[in-house]
Amino acid sequence: MKDGIKSVIVLTVICVTVSLLVALTNSFTAPVIKSNKDAAATESLKQVLENAADFEKLEKPLSAPETVQEIYRETGGLGYAVTVAVTTSYSSSPMLYTVGISSEGKITGIVITSYTESKDFGKDTYPKSYIGLDSALNGAELVSGVTYSSTAFKKGIEDVFATLIDMGLIGEGEKSDEQKLKELFDKVLPGANNQSGTAVLKALELDGGSKFKNVFEAANGAGYILVTTDNKVITVNPFGAVAGYDIDGNPIDLENALKNDAAGAVPNNSKEKEQADVKALKKLTGEKAMFTPAQGLNTVSTVTNAFIIQADGETLYGFVSRPIGYNNGSMEIYGVITEDGKIKDIKVSEIILYSQYYEDYELDESGYYESLTGKTADTLTDEDTLINGATISGNAVNGAIKDMFKAFEAITKGGKE
Amino acid sequence: MIKNLIVILMASVLVNNYVLSKFLGVCPFLGVSKKVGQATGMGIAVIFVMLVATAATWPIYTYLLSPKYEYMQTIVFILVIAALVQFVEIVLKKYIPSLHKSLGIYLPLITTNCAVLGVTLNNITDGYGFIEAMVSSLGAGLGFLLAMVLFAGVRGKMEAADIPKAFKGIPITLIAASIVSMSFYGFAGVIENMFA
Amino acid sequence: MKTNLKHFINGFVKENPVFVLLLGTCPTLATTTSVISALAMGLAAAAVLICSNAVISLLRKVIPDKVRIPAYIVIIAGFVTLVQMLMEAYLPSLYDMLGVYLALIVVNCIVLGRAEMFASKHGVGASILDGAGMGLGFTFSLLLMATVREVFGAGSFAGVEIPLLSDYAIPILVSPPGGFFVFGMLIAIVGKLSKKPVKAEFGCEGCPNAAVCKQSTEVAE
Numbered sequence: 100m101k102d103g104i105k106s107v108i109v110l111t112v113i114c115v116t117v118s119l120l121v122a123l124t125n126s127f128t129a130p131v132i133k134s135n136k137d138a139a140a141t142e143s144l145k146q147v148l149e150n151a152a153d154f155e156k157l158e159k160p161l162s163a164p165e166t167v168q169e170i171y172r173e174t175g176g177l178g179y180a181v182t183v184a185v186t187t188s189y190s191s192s193p194m195l196y197t198v199g200i201s202s203e204g205k206i207t208g209i210v211i212t213s214y215t216e217s218k219d220f221g222k223d224t225y226p227k228s229y230i231g232l233d234s235a236l237n238g239a240e241l242v243s244g245v246t247y248s249s250t251a252f253k254k255g256i257e258d259v260f261a262t263l264i265d266m267g268l269i270g271e272g273e274k275s276d277e278q279k280l281k282e283l284f285d286k287v288l289p290g291a292n293n294q295s296g297t298a299v300l301k302a303l304e305l306d307g308g309s310k311f312k313n314v315f316e317a318a319n320g321a322g323y324i325l326v327t328t329d330n331k332v333i334t335v336n337p338f339g340a341v342a343g344y345d346i347d348g349n350p351i352d353l354e355n356a357l358k359n360d361a362a363g364a365v366p367n368n369s370k371e372k373e374q375a376d377v378k379a380l381k382k383l384t385g386e387k388a389m390f391t392p393a394q395g396l397n398t399v400s401t402v403t404n405a406f407i408i409q410a411d412g413e414t415l416y417g418f419v420s421r422p423i424g425y426n427n428g429s430m431e432i433y434g435v436i437t438e439d440g441k442i443k444d445i446k447v448s449e450i451i452l453y454s455q456y457y458e459d460y461e462l463d464e465s466g467y468y469e470s471l472t473g474k475t476a477d478t479l480t481d482e483d484t485l486i487n488g489a490t491i492s493g494n495a496v497n498g499a500i501k502d503m504f505k506a507f508e509a510i511t512k513g514g515k516e
Numbered sequence: 517m518i519k520n521l522i523v524i525l526m527a528s529v530l531v532n533n534y535v536l537s538k539f540l541g542v543c544p545f546l547g548v549s550k551k552v553g554q555a556t557g558m559g560i561a562v563i564f565v566m567l568v569a570t571a572a573t574w575p576i577y578t579y580l581l582s583p584k585y586e587y588m589q590t591i592v593f594i595l596v597i598a599a600l601v602q603f604v605e606i607v608l609k610k611y612i613p614s615l616h617k618s619l620g621i622y623l624p625l626i627t628t629n630c631a632v633l634g635v636t637l638n639n640i641t642d643g644y645g646f647i648e649a650m651v652s653s654l655g656a657g658l659g660f661l662l663a664m665v666l667f668a669g670v671r672g673k674m675e676a677a678d679i680p681k682a683f684k685g686i687p688i689t690l691i692a693a694s695i696v697s698m699s700f701y702g703f704a705g706v707i708e709n710m711f712a
Numbered sequence: 713m714k715t716n717l718k719h720f721i722n723g724f725v726k727e728n729p730v731f732v733l734l735l736g737t738c739p740t741l742a743t744t745t746s747v748i749s750a751l752a753m754g755l756a757a758a759a760v761l762i763c764s765n766a767v768i769s770l771l772r773k774v775i776p777d778k779v780r781i782p783a784y785i786v787i788i789a790g791f792v793t794l795v796q797m798l799m800e801a802y803l804p805s806l807y808d809m810l811g812v813y814l815a816l817i818v819v820n821c822i823v824l825g826r827a828e829m830f831a832s833k834h835g836v837g838a839s840i841l842d843g844a845g846m847g848l849g850f851t852f853s854l855l856l857m858a859t860v861r862e863v864f865g866a867g868s869f870a871g872v873e874i875p876l877l878s879d880y881a882i883p884i885l886v887s888p889p890g891g892f893f894v895f896g897m898l899i900a901i902v903g904k905l906s907k908k909p910v911k912a913e914f915g916c917e918g919c920p921n922a923a924v925c926k927q928s929t930e931v932a933e
Contacts, residue, residue, distance in 0.1 A: 106779040113771075113783050117591065117790035124794050125587045128801035135804050537888040539741040543821065546737070587797060590815045591789040598785060630738050630819045637812050682904040683896075686734060690896030698889035 144180040147199025147208035148173055154180060160266060164258040170266075178202045179263060185255040194251065196226070198259050204233050204269035206256070226252065234260035234269075237277075276330055276346060283348050287334050290321030290401040290502065293423040300324065303366070310360055319421040319429035320372070320403045323365040333361045337404065340397040376404045376433075380417040383435050383444040384410045390417070398509050400502035405510060414438050416507050420499035424492045432499040436507050440475045444468070447496060476504035521651045524644075528655030530703040534631045535663040536696065541631030545664060546689055548622075555668035559661030561622040563654065566635050568604060569597050570653040573636040574646055593636050601626055631660060667696055720845040729846055730853035731902040735821040740854060741891040742813050747870040750858030751851065752806040756799065757817050758847025760791045764823060765843035767791075768831040784827045785818070792817045822850060860894050861885050 145151050154171040157179075163170075168182040178201040184193040195213040200206055209226040229236070236256065263269045284298045291298045300315035303323075311333075313326040325333040332344045333353065341361050343353040353361075377390045388410035396405055404419040420432045431448035445468050470483055484497035534540045541562070549555045573593050581588055605623045608616035626632055635656045639649040670692050679688050729735045736757070743753040764787055768775075775783045796814055799807040807814065817823060826846055831839040863869055865885030867878030884890045 102776060102778065106776040109775055110779050110783055110786075113775075113786050117786055118588065121587060121591070121790055121793050121797075124797050128797040129587075131801035132797075132804075135801065139804070539738050539888065539891065540816070542737045542741060587793060590793050590796065590818055591786065594785055594789050594818050595782070598782060630816045633819050634812055634816055637815055641812065682900045687896040687900035687903070690892050690899065694889045694892035694896065697892055698884075701887065701889060 140182075143182075143197040143210045143212055144171055144199070146210045147180050147197050148178050148201075149207060151175070151177055151180075151199075157266075160262065162265065163262045166255045166258045167262050170262070172268075176202060178207060179268060181259045181263070183255040183259060185251040194255075196252070196255070198256060200259070200263060200269060202269065204260075204263075206230055206232050229256060234264060236260075279346050280326060280330070280332065283332055283344065283346070284315070284324055286348055287332055287342075287344055288317055288322050288324055288399060290399060290403075290421075291317030291319060291324075291423070293427050298324075299423050299427050305364075310357070311364055314364060316365070318427070319401065319423050321401055321421060322399065325361050325364060327357075333357070334399060335361055335365050336397065336399050337402075338394065338396040338398075340395060340399075342397075342399070373404060376419045377406065379431075379433050379446075379448070380406065380408070380419070380435065383433060383446055384408055384415060384417065387411075388415075393506075393510050396506060396509055398502070398506050400505060401499050402502045402506040405506050407510070408435070415443060416510060418503040418506055420502050422495035422499040422502075424495040430492065430495055430499075432496060432503075434500060434503045436503065438511075440504070440507065442471055442474050442500070445471045445500070471500070474500075476501070476508070479504075521648065524648055524651050525655040525658075526706065528652050529659040529662065530700065530706060533659040533663055533700050534634065534656045535660055536693075536700045538634070540634040541629050541660055544629060545660075545667065546686075546693065549664050549668045550671055552665060552668040552672070555664035556661070557618055558622045559657070559664045561619045562626060562629065562631065562660050563657030564619070565597075565601060565604070565623070565626045565629075565632055566653040566657040567650065568600055569632055569636050570639060570649050572596050572600055574639060574644075574649045577640050578646075589637070589640065594633060597632055597636070631656065663696070663700075667693065670696060717841075720841045724845065724849045724852060727846075727849075728853060728902075729822045729850050730857075731899055732906075733822075734899075735825060736850060737895075738816065739813050739820060740857065741888075741895060743810060744854055744858040744861055744891065744894075745886045746809075746862050746866070747855065747858045749806070749809045750854040752799075752803070753810055753813065754847070754851025754854040756795050756810070756814060757820060757823065758844065758851055759795055760788065760817050761823050761826060761847040761850075762840055762843035763791045764788045765826055765831040765839040766836055768827045769834060769836045769839035772832045780832065781824075781828075784824060788823050788827065789818045822846060857894060857898060860898070861890060865890060 141154060144154050151173045153174045155174055157170040157172050159167065159170055166183055166185050168184050171180045173179065178199060180197055180199045182195070182197050184195050186193045193213070194211070196209055196211040198206060199208040206229050209229060211226060234257075236253070260269075284300065285292060288298055291300060293299050299318040301318055303314040303316050305311065305314055310327055311325045312328050313324075315324045317323065320337060322337055323335040325335070327333065330346045331351070331353075332346070334342050334344075336342075339362055341353065341358045343351045343357075345351050373392060380390070381388060388408050391407045391409075393405040393407055393416075396402075401420045401422040402418050403421050406417040408415040408417050415438070416436045418434045418436070420434065421429050422432065424430045433446045433448070435443040435445075437443050447468075471479075474483060479497075479500060481497055484500065485493045528534070532538060535542060535545045544558055544562075548558045573596055576592060576596060577586075577589060581592065601623050605616070608619070608623075635653050639652055642652070644652055671689065674688060674692060683691070727733055730737075730740050739753050739757065744750045764784070767787055768784060771783075771787075792815060795817070796807070799810075799814065826842060830842045834842070859869065863874065863877065864882050865887075866883070867874055867881035882890075885894060
């Protein structure tokens, strides 16, 4: 018993003494450690902004994204340094880095303070591609193999720019003409866009001496995009209607000569297509129906052909729409709409199913079409076109039918040129 | 959340295997891995202690030590682990003697096993929450068990081999460990692409 | 004095903790990727070893036998924490380099082993010399292994590139498998040179748990 008490007392005394000693040392070292850490923090700030003398911390706006940690201003006015923490789904510990941005709004340097890839793979390469870029980030790379972190990395940089621009500290970067044009292509010809909003185009060969530097044809035949040598963007829809935009995407009026040049520069093979489309539509209307092509429609959509049809004393409207579906494949959808705006019949030449996963899946096609019959532009819902397991194709069909209704309206309410 | 936990688990079992890439717990790995049965017992005991230790040290650090007494971390953790192992042994002996018979003998060894202290310290350094810390400990323990059992199999084969005299015993064991470690190296890219 | 000197030299050669006693394998494998981190690890462990040996030897008559292991652990952990704090304050880059392995000196068999085997039975002077010998022997062994790994694995020595070799570096030597491999080779070479049979067992004689360890292995068999 006496032994036991002695043991407890000795052990307690040792514990207390050791704790006191440690606490004492800590009171000496803690301030040194803290100043070390602060120095290391400013060290990374100095690394990203060359010739920087000193930094002052700026108040972070409440609206700032959570990736942005701390914002510093170089006291001499050289620029800003921002610390960023981004989480990747790969690791729970965030990737930390500091970005330097000059007062002109260009990235001057990036230092990664904590990197989460298991190997340091990519650490030295992709951040370098950001140096010198402005908020447009033209030329920033995503690296395959470290997709998670390089995507998160880019997101963090975008957040930094957004915050600084928001605070009125730097101006927005100018996007290059190339970049702007590419973004414009996705806007001016919506019918050529795939379901994630990117235009699927193929470049055409140009005749020599042209006014145009590029001509693109929509992969699904939904029109053409022409770029003039002075960076105007001109679209020609499948019915020959021409529209013009400046590089920032604002509609502009075109001189007639330019319009004619544009219309002349695109290939004209509508006759063959027209006959094929008529043949397909006749399966829905009967062989005796009379087809008149609707001329000069100015809609810009997936509708590539439109007809006014006389069948059994009734006036019908036939449309062919070619939306881009799964895997950027073009689908063909034939639709007949009655005079009072109801769907009479719909036929999809091929529903692109998510073939890898749905090899055995068969769509109840007749049921599918039946549910669409009789719908108008107002009563059509997203559920009507839903194809189980083939969302992209279903969405494409939905968009196509909506485009048909728009074209129908354009014809019947005098949307002709 | 679940995805994140799976990633943590797989990372600590395969990619950052405690024994083969962090060298924590090498002593028992080389000492107690002669027979598969022995290796399994030791491995299970380690998983158990790692989980209990994390369940105890994480709250202690988060609610008692942080942020003022962080410097006491090492002392407190080793004492808590030592006390826990003692406690677990007493409880097992008294209430589940059969389990004590199969695992109890390994428990004292684990007190000074650097893998256990290492995993509790790493959970704090990595900034894990409680559930993540538990999952990471489970992964570390499973990784230890996996390495032990695999290596026990390798050693079984080695006994039948004709080994140069200078390499008999420890040296050849280490070189075999090197090759097993190399095979785990192949898992390096697994996590990155698991959900890609 | 002569015996004291013997205590000191013992740690380097006859009872080299790493290559002969096979103690402290974790830090040996983990921190020998570069000469600098090996040196830092060795010296940190040596400092802890000398201090804990001294204190434990001083208190050897006060500490009751029953609670000696917990008492040793507390003392050792205290010194480890001191070293940790001092390093973080004055050598932050080395502190980051060693990471968790610095804290793990607490469970390093060499430290606890010397406390149990030597300091608890000898006077302060001898214990300090024993600690210094063992600690420097440990440092020396780490350095030797780190030199092999860094020179051939990274083509540099203490961070300074070696011409020619840096073009033909063998990166696997600085990776985990290389650690096991180089360690195995060095033990074999040391065994061959000393003409003593290498320990057949991965024994833990220096370890306070040695008795239990042996017993548990036997029971399991």
